[in-house]
Amino acid sequence: MRDWHAALSGWTHFADRCLGMLFRNPCPLCLRPATQVLCQDCTQRLQDCPSPVSPIHIAGLPPLYGWKYYEGPLKQSLAKLKYDRQRQVAEPLGEGLATLWRNRVELNGKSIAVPIPLHRDRERQRGYNQADLIARHFCQRTGLPLQSQGLLRTQSTTAQYGLSRSDRFQNLKRAFALGPGLRSCAPNTQIVLIDDIFTTGATLKAATAILEDAGLNVVALFSVAIAERRLSKS
Ligand SMILES: [Zn+2]
Numbered sequence: 001m002r003d004w005h006a007a008l009s010g011w012t013h014f015a016d017r018c019l020g021m022l023f024r025n026p027c028p029l030c031l032r033p034a035t036q037v038l039c040q041d042c043t044q045r046l047q048d049c050p051s052p053v054s055p056i057h058i059a060g061l062p063p064l065y066g067w068k069y070y071e072g073p074l075k076q077s078l079a080k081l082k083y084d085r086q087r088q089v090a091e092p093l094g095e096g097l098a099t100l101w102r103n104r105v106e107l108n109g110k111s112i113a114v115p116i117p118l119h120r121d122r123e124r125q126r127g128y129n130q131a132d133l134i135a136r137h138f139c140q141r142t143g144l145p146l147q148s149q150g151l152l153r154t155q156s157t158t159a160q161y162g163l164s165r166s167d168r169f170q171n172l173k174r175a176f177a178l179g180p181g182l183r184s185c186a187p188n189t190q191i192v193l194i195d196d197i198f199t200t201g202a203t204l205k206a207a208t209a210i211l212e213d214a215g216l217n218v219v220a221l222f223s224v225a226i227a228e229r230r231l232s233k234s
Helices: 002-023 040-047 072-083 087-102 120-126 130-142 165-175 202-213 229-233
Strands: 064-069 112-115 151-153 176-178 190-198 217-226
Touching (some): 040 087, 064 072, 072 130, 087 217, 165 176
């Protein structure tokens, strides 16, 4: 009886794999058939990636909430999303970020989610803004309103080399402008900024400054990945 069950289970698994190969997109990370965006193994590996202790407090920035460290399967997922046109990867990443939101009782639901924009040339080249895709899935799961046009990236910010820290900040700040989606907001409207990877914080600091100059209240930064482990020890 046990053998019969084992054989049946083996055939079922085999049939699932065949059907998966016929009807579903392969998992972008391992190319095996997947019933969701990522296969079960990669979903688990992503879940098992280490997480920082949030919120992370950094001088001059609102509290930072990071889902996972930027390594292993998460690094691979973000590379697929950004450089391999695998836009569907935004779904599990937005879902992960939403889990982080739901676990934070200190945050209330009155905020508007605003993704960090790409410069239009970069967005045209890529075909989408990965932070916006992540924010869409985040908002579907948390119920927060999304404002994709909250911020604009008015300049490309590749020419940062050779500038001092304060010049870099001013340069980055000039790269952003308040978008049409937030121009008629009441003062002190709560904003949650959404980004894919947190590295030095310079981009988020500049974006926060633009919103605060407009009288808005940036209550939290949500980033899928945190690049440096030392940040959580602050
Ligand atoms: Zn996989």
